Amino acid sequence: MDLTWSPAEEAFRDEARTWLDANVPRGLPSGDTREGFTAHLEWERKLFADRWAVVSWPERYGGRDASIWEWLIFEEEYYRAGAPQRVTQNGIFLLAPTVFEFGTPEQQDEILPRMAAAEQLWGQGWSEPGAGSDLAAISSRADKVGGGWRINGQKTWTTRGAFCTHLFGLFRTDPEASRHAGLTYLLVPLDTPGVTVRGFGRLDGDEGFAEVFFDDVVVPDSAVLGGVGQGWSVAMATTGSERGLTLRSPGRFLAAAERLRALAVERAGSLSASARDGVVEAHLRAEAYQLFTLAQVTDLAEGRKAGAESSLNKLYWSELDIALHETALQLLGSDAEVDGPWSRGHMFSLSGPIYAGTNEIQRSIVAERLLGLPRK
Amino acid sequence: MRFAPTPDQLELAGAVRELLADACPPEVVRAAWGPEGDTGRTALWRQLADLGLLGAMVPEDVGGLGLTEVDLVPLFVEVGRAAVPLPVAETVAVLAPVLAGVGSTDLAGLVAGDLVGTAELAGSGILPWAGCSDRALVRSGAELRLVDLTGVDLAPVVTVDGSRAAARTPSVAGTSVTADPAELERAWLRGALAAAAQLVGLAHRQLDLAVAHTRERKQFGVPVGSQQAVKHLLANVLLDLRFCVPVVQRAAVSLASGAPEARAHVAAAKAMTSEMAGRTARSTIQAHGAIGYTVEYDLHLYVKRSWALAASWGDVAHHRAVVADSLGLPPAVDPSALPWEAAR
Numbered sequence: 001m002d003l004t005w006s007p008a009e010e011a012f013r014d015e016a017r018t019w020l021d022a023n024v025p026r027g028l029p030s031g032d033t034r035e036g037f038t039a040h041l042e043w044e045r046k047l048f049a050d051r052w053a054v055v056s057w058p059e060r061y062g063g064r065d066a067s068i069w070e071w072l073i074f075e076e077e078y079y080r081a082g083a084p085q086r087v088t089q090n091g092i093f094l095l096a097p098t099v100f101e102f103g104t105p106e107q108q109d110e111i112l113p114r115m116a117a118a119e120q121l122w123g124q125g126w127s128e129p130g131a132g133s134d135l136a137a138i139s140s141r142a143d144k145v146g147g148g149w150r151i152n153g154q155k156t157w158t159t160r161g162a163f164c165t166h167l168f169g170l171f172r173t174d175p176e177a178s179r180h181a182g183l184t185y186l187l188v189p190l191d192t193p194g195v196t197v198r199g200f201g202r203l204d205g206d207e208g209f210a211e212v213f214f215d216d217v218v219v220p221d222s223a224v225l226g227g228v229g230q231g232w233s234v235a236m237a238t239t240g241s242e243r244g245l246t247l248r249s250p251g252r253f254l255a256a257a258e259r260l261r262a263l264a265v266e267r268a269g270s271l272s273a274s275a276r277d278g279v280v281e282a283h284l285r286a287e288a289y290q291l292f293t294l295a296q297v298t299d300l301a302e303g304r305k306a307g308a309e310s311s312l313n314k315l316y317w318s319e320l321d322i323a324l325h326e327t328a329l330q331l332l333g334s335d336a337e338v339d340g341p342w343s344r345g346h347m348f349s350l351s352g353p354i355y356a357g358t359n360e361i362q363r364s365i366v367a368e369r370l371l372g373l374p375r376k
Numbered sequence: 377m378r379f380a381p382t383p384d385q386l387e388l389a390g391a392v393r394e395l396l397a398d399a400c401p402p403e404v405v406r407a408a409w410g411p412e413g414d415t416g417r418t419a420l421w422r423q424l425a426d427l428g429l430l431g432a433m434v435p436e437d438v439g440g441l442g443l444t445e446v447d448l449v450p451l452f453v454e455v456g457r458a459a460v461p462l463p464v465a466e467t468v469a470v471l472a473p474v475l476a477g478v479g480s481t482d483l484a485g486l487v488a489g490d491l492v493g494t495a496e497l498a499g500s501g502i503l504p505w506a507g508c509s510d511r512a513l514v515r516s517g518a519e520l521r522l523v524d525l526t527g528v529d530l531a532p533v534v535t536v537d538g539s540r541a542a543a544r545t546p547s548v549a550g551t552s553v554t555a556d557p558a559e560l561e562r563a564w565l566r567g568a569l570a571a572a573a574q575l576v577g578l579a580h581r582q583l584d585l586a587v588a589h590t591r592e593r594k595q596f597g598v599p600v601g602s603q604q605a606v607k608h609l610l611a612n613v614l615l616d617l618r619f620c621v622p623v624v625q626r627a628a629v630s631l632a633s634g635a636p637e638a639r640a641h642v643a644a645a646k647a648m649t650s651e652m653a654g655r656t657a658r659s660t661i662q663a664h665g666a667i668g669y670t671v672e673y674d675l676h677l678y679v680k681r682s683w684a685l686a687a688s689w690g691d692v693a694h695h696r697a698v699v700a701d702s703l704g705l706p707p708a709v710d711p712s713a714l715p716w717e718a719a720r
Binding site for chain 1: 647
């Protein structure tokens with residue numbers, strides 16, 4: 001048991017902190033609006049220019065070859081500095097691990113540097129009007145044509161889809177095969193003829209969602225990631241990253257718990273016993289999440305797989321995030337109804353138990369795969 | 377950074393687990409509920425002594441294993457899993473290291489398993505394990521005192537966990553051991569840490585029983601564990617439990633290294649595990665249905681021990697208050713005043 005960082009890791013932390021303190025922009029508008037998204041892209045390009053956009057990636061793609069420990073340190077410093085949301089996250093945290101694992105060398109060289117530079121902006125095309133938690137029920141199809149695939153159908157809930165340039169998604173390429181076997185993972189530029197994107201408002205009113213329509217959209221064979229008919233297993237590799245720590249690193253919640261503590265101190269004159277207890281609870285849970293991930297990263301570093309454990313991460317951080325924001329609203333009293341970071345954060349926290357596989361699905365995974373309870 | 381037990385630590389915990397699976401099955405815990413206590417305890421204590429466990433935290437030059445709090449956590453998880461009906465935590469984590477620090481003549485007897493020692497520092501007036509112990513470490517003000525229980529006329533107290541052989545703390549002065557505030561705090565924190573680790577093991581055992589039961593038990597022609605409501609109930613237990621484990625481990629690391637945060641980290645561990653214990657007991661009883669609400673079945677042995685430990689060595693309110701203090705939170709005000717009245 002060793003909870004200390006090496007001198008090299010401490011040096012990495014210092015370098016990250018110094019750079020962030022000097023460069024983090026203040027007061028950007030929401031990245032889930034068109035205006036805000038543009039402002040966030042400037043920030044993403046600044047991160048890239050100084051090689052902080054994708055620290056754990058190889059240098060040739062714009063990274064620093066940072067270890068997973070250093071990545072955790074960077075995330076901690078990133079959120080501690082109050083740096084902006086990552087509007088590139090669905091590319092760099094969800095698609096990229098899949099491209100590293102399943103992409104051809106040509107796909108890797110084509111996609112990764114542009115993604116890191118925030119030139120290609122990726123949205124996720126999984127859910128459909130008739131397929132949410134039951135992802136294998138998707139009906140959007142891609143039919144074989146000479147040299148490529150012709151896509152017809154509809155995707156929805158695509159985060160920041162209205163502002164993205166590309167979409168990665170699952171499409172049914174063999175309607176005769178079983179539900180899971182007939183799927184293929186495709187990479188689609190959104191400026192391809194036949195694609196229509198319509199943005200719409202989330203709970204907070206920002207245009208952070210989009211639905212994407214495909215009418216005879218033709219993509220080349222090189223758009224297939226990981227093999228025809230392999231879509232399900234390729235996609236599942238991404239869900240592990242999405243549920244687990246790469247999308248929601250502990251630094252995010254440690255920073256939020258600290259802001260909550262500061263809010264309680266600021267509101268000392270009206271701090272109720274229950275709100276005070278909520279601050280303690282948020283702190284305990286944020287630290288527990290951090291410690292859990294440190295143990296998990298130790299396992300990863302020593303070659304042990306996380307597997308279904310990522311469902312535990314997802315359940316824990318999503319529920320922690322809601323509880324933390326509910327306490328903030330309690331601390332704010334009648335100010336809670338004023339539009340601001342806490343009220344917006346609260347609304348966003350409510351999406352946590354829904355996206356990346358609802359918490360109901362995660363609990364079933366935990367029960368079946370970690371506890372061994374019968375599926376039927 | 378390497379936040380995982382070492383192979384040596386896992387091996388020792390594995391040995392303890394094997395020994396207890398064999399030497400402390402539910403029948404042994406159940407037998408300890410008898411009105412006369414149980415002589416099987418003596419044999420079990422001897423086996424723990426033979427493994428060297430009783431002197432785990434005693435320096436090697438005085439006959440112990442010289443282990444730290446970090447090594448101890450996996451061991452106490454196993455003690456909890458088996459609900460050992462003996463003051464293992466009190467002897468190993470509290471009494472023996474305190475006596476080793478002052479060079480007591482009782483130390484050798486404790487390490488060898490000739491003596492059984494209990495400890496109670498909260499000042500509750502109830503001494504757990506009094507009925508099966510030879511020595512007791514108690515607190516008088518800010519002073520630790522050692523009481524020889526031999527021949528003392530005990531007033532037994534019926535507690536929810538009948539295996540704890542509790543009695544009123546006897547009004548015997550005993551002998552002064554130490555009045556060093558740092559020693560006292562360390563003893564208290566070790567006791568709380570050992571309780572937290574046992575709560576983890578106890579929860580594991582309750583969950584294992586619930587999983588085994590709900591896989592087997594059929595209703596409506598299917599195992600009850602295939603029902604989503606039951607699955608989610610037990611998934612929550614695992615979630616709760618798994619996130620307590622690293623918090624307990626961190627508390628041990630901080631305590632072993634003498635970090636100033638040790639007090640807050642132990643408080644976090646004990647607060648979280650104590651709350652988890654309450655939820656786990658409730659959920660695992662529910663998952664069992666009627667059989668969970670009996671003393672015929674084994675579940676209650678583990679549930680009741682976890683209730684006892686959740687309230688010992690500082691309860692949830694105390695430990696959460698310690699954490700609040702470490703965060704520099706201002707005191708709460710009473711918000712019951714109407715808008716035009718002064719806050720209280």
